[in-house]
Amino acid sequence: MNVKSDVRLSIAERRRAMPDADRSVARAAIRTAVLARVGALGPAQGSVIAAYEPLRTEPGSVELLAALTAAGYRVLVPLTLPDKDLDWVEWASPDSPSGQAPALGKDAITSADLVLVPAFAVAPDGARLGRGGGSYDRALARVRATVPVAALLYAGELLPEVPVDPWDRPVNAVVQPDGWHELGV
């Protein structure tokens, strides 16, 4: 039995079944919540936000990346290495594919002042369920200790409990359509 993969499958299925219009509304609300929270970080200029280019059903958005870039942040997005560890590139605009930007190296995430991560589910203790590659387990180990690390989730994906393995790296916040929630972990 593999509990993690059962939870992944059921959330992925629910995300696929979500009507496009509902997904757009949720993504826009998440974008608003992120922008409100980063406004409290201080001046954007020079600050680095590690984020991600969303897959089709994920709660992140290109509009979020564009809004953060327009606000003056340097936005980094991951490139997956053959061993599933993460390299990073600067996200420029929807028209300049990140695959063509120069790779900054695995340690580029060390410069992040805020990290937004993909997840299928998170528990109140910060346990995070990802896609199963261990990519973020490795990348989050390089993030400075005081940096906010937030997973973007749809409503209903903050679960009472998420199975954890010894290598799992927790998040300290979640962003859902109803706002940014510090987990207090």
Ligand SMILES: Nc1nc2c(c(=O)[nH]1)N(C=O)[C@@H](CNc1ccc(C(=O)N[C@@H](CCC(=O)O)C(=O)O)cc1)CN2
């Ligand atoms: N947007 C995003 N980028 C990310 C991750 C992620 O979870 N989301 N990763 C987190 O570790 C790493 C990449 N890991 C991945 C692992 C599996 C699949 C995958 O199974 N893709 C499916 C499509 C899934 C969908 O559309 O929802 C496929 O290719 O068929 C993709 C990326 C780094 N970049």
Ligand SMILES: Nc1ncnc2c1ncn2[C@@H]1O[C@H](COP(=O)(O)OP(=O)(O)OP(=O)(O)O)[C@@H](O)[C@H]1O
């Ligand atoms: N530091 C590490 N170095 C190499 N492999 C690792 C490391 N941390 C975790 N892994 C491997 O990666 C896999 C992680 O699986 P797990 O189901 O916890 O992924 P996940 O946290 O959901 O995925 P992701 O972090 O990619 O979103 C395991 O096979 C584990 O052995």
